[in-house]
Amino acid sequence: MNWEFQNARYTEKLNNMIYKMKKILLLLVLSLCCSSCGVYNFTGTGKIDAETFQVNYFQNNAELVEPGIELTFTRALQDLLQNQTNLNLINQGGDLLYEGEIVEYRITPMTATADQRAAQNRLTIAINVRFVNRKKEDDNFERRFSFFYDFDANQQLVGSQRTTALNVIFERITQDIFNESLAKW
Numbered sequence: 001m002n003w004e005f006q007n008a009r010y011t012e013k014l015n016n017m018i019y020k021m022k023k024i025l026l027l028l029v030l031s032l033c034c035s036s037c038g039v040y041n042f043t044g045t046g047k048i049d050a051e052t053f054q055v056n057y058f059q060n061n062a063e064l065v066e067p068g069i070e071l072t073f074t075r076a077l078q079d080l081l082q083n084q085t086n087l088n089l090i091n092q093g094g095d096l097l098y099e100g101e102i103v104e105y106r107i108t109p110m111t112a113t114a115d116q117r118a119a120q121n122r123l124t125i126a127i128n129v130r131f132v133n134r135k136k137e138d139d140n141f142e143r144r145f146s147f148f149y150d151f152d153a154n155q156q157l158v159g160s161q162r163t164t165a166l167n168v169i170f171e172r173i174t175q176d177i178f179n180e181s182l183a184k185w
Contacts, residue, residue: 048182049135053087054094058127062105069166070102073127076170080178097132098177103144107157110150118153125169131181143180147172 055078060070077098078089087096104126109118126146133139149165151157157165 048085048087050087050095050133052090052094053081053085053096053098054090054092055081056097056099058100058102060102060105062102062125064105064107066105069105069125072166073102073170073173077174077177080174084178085182095134096181097134098129098181099132100127100129100142102126103128104146109153120150121153121157122148122150123157123165123169124148125166125173127173129177131177133181139181141180145173145176145180147176 055074058070058074058077060066081087081098082089102125104124106124108122108124109120110122111118111120113119124146125148126144128142128144130142131140147169149168151161151165155161
């Protein structure tokens with residue numbers, strides 16, 4: 001009987017020690033996770049020395065003008081910056097300024113069939129971007145970003161086909177602008 005009592009007492013002490021060790025280990029892991037690098041985030045930008053950003057309206061100055069894409073692009077860039085940073089979007093006087101114009105909207109045949117007809121077309125959009133970092137002028141740049149979308153030549157670029165093409169192109173271009181201006185990739 002005495003042996004069972006001592007065994008139960010030692011088991012209880014052992015369980016208490018294990019519980020305390022688990023708490024300490026959990027606190028250690030949490031503290032390492034919260035303070036490891038301090039400047040890294042999931043988008044890879046590091047610490048951004050700014051609080052606000054401004055995206056001016058991107059005019060459509062391409063030779064072939066597709067109505068509405070300038071607003072679609074401007075909003076796509078604003079959305080990406082809001083989703084991948086903790087910066088606040090403002091209309092004037094932002095610490096970071098994005099501005100520019102759409103300089104190319106072009107559809108070209110890419111592949112041909114045996115009877116010399118286009119089998120596939122390519123939509124290419126290019127955007128000239130000026131980035132100004134008012135807190136760190138060494139980061140300022142002006143650069144042209146472009147991307148493309150290939151589609152079947154038998155289809156017209158309207159409706160959902162047009163929306164898909166613009167989404168693919170603008171997703172790539174806005175990510176490239178983000179990487180160049182904030183992620184430094």
